[in-house]
Amino acid sequence: MRPFDEIIGLAVGRHGGSDAFERMLAETRPSPLHVIAAIPDDRILATMTRRVFYAGFSSKVIDSKWEAFESAFEHFDPARCAWMTEERLDELLKRPDIVKNGAKIKSVLENGRFVMELAAKHGAAARFFAEWPDKDYVGLLEFLKKNASRLGGETGMRFLRSIGKPAFIPTPDVVRALIREEVLSKSPSGRGDLLKIQAAFNQWSDQSGLDLTSISRTLAMSVG
Structure with missing residues (x-):
């Protein structure tokens, strides 16, 4: 596993120089903690x-x-x-203007309860997500999988990134880079592999000062 400044060099060389690289990183840069924490509960559920x-x-x-x-x-x-x-759920299943998937419609009910529980304990659901330490991102993914509805795996990762929370996503290009750096030997398939990724990201973050999202994006941009 090489120092992260060398991986940045690979990404810069493949994407048109430092200015272009910085512009691409800026497109997905996470939000400040206070901005995440201020997201209303209804927008978290949405x-x-x-x-x-x-x-x-x-x-x-x-x-x-x-x-x-x-x-x-x-x-x-x-x-x-x-x-x-139940009557309201049945009505929603008959609406022609939304996607009529019963399990996903029911997840809105379940996640509404989840958001309310977080808000009751933390003042706002978004505050809970903002305050969770990035160095235990895998723990947050596990919490979502266990306590929310249909927010396991990549869906949970993309939800977190959507609200501005730093998040890595093991896309094919990211996985290729992680295999190249000998963090993984194959595509991640369980908690153990995610913990290996977390440990590598934590080390690279300490070296570079970059967040999980920026490290993830840089890895993706570093592959040919």
């Missing part, structure tokens, strides 16, 4: 829902229907979503 529905569907289709989603789920008010009746 982002969870969008990511849940993206999984297995075209994001363009979901985006084109998003105004209808906002209306159908009462603008993702957590309390209203958390206590939807």
Whole structure:
């Protein structure tokens, strides 16, 4: 595993120099902690829902229907979503203007309750996510998988990145770079591999001062 400044050099060389590299990193740079912490609970639930529905569907289709989603789920008010009746769930399954997937629709109810629980304990759900230490990102992924609905794996990772939380995502290019750096020997397949990635990212972050998202993006840009 080489020092991260050498990996940055690879990425810079493959993407048109330092200025172009910095512009590409800036596109996905995480938000400051206070900005994440200020996200309203309804927007946390909305982002969870969008990511849940993206999984297995075209994001363009979901985006084109998003105004209808906002209306159908009462603008993702957590309390209203958390206590939807069976009759209300049945009505949603019949709506022609949203994606009629029963398990994913039910996840809005379950995640509404999850958001309310976080808000009750931390003052706001977003504050919980903002304050979770980046050096234990894998622990946060495990927490989401255990306590939220349909937010395991890459869906949870992309939810976190969507709210501005630093997050690595083992995309094919990132995995290729991690194998090149001998962090992994194959595509990650379980908790042990994620912990290996976390340890490498923590070391590279200490070396470079970069966040998990920027390290992830740099690794992806460093492969030919």
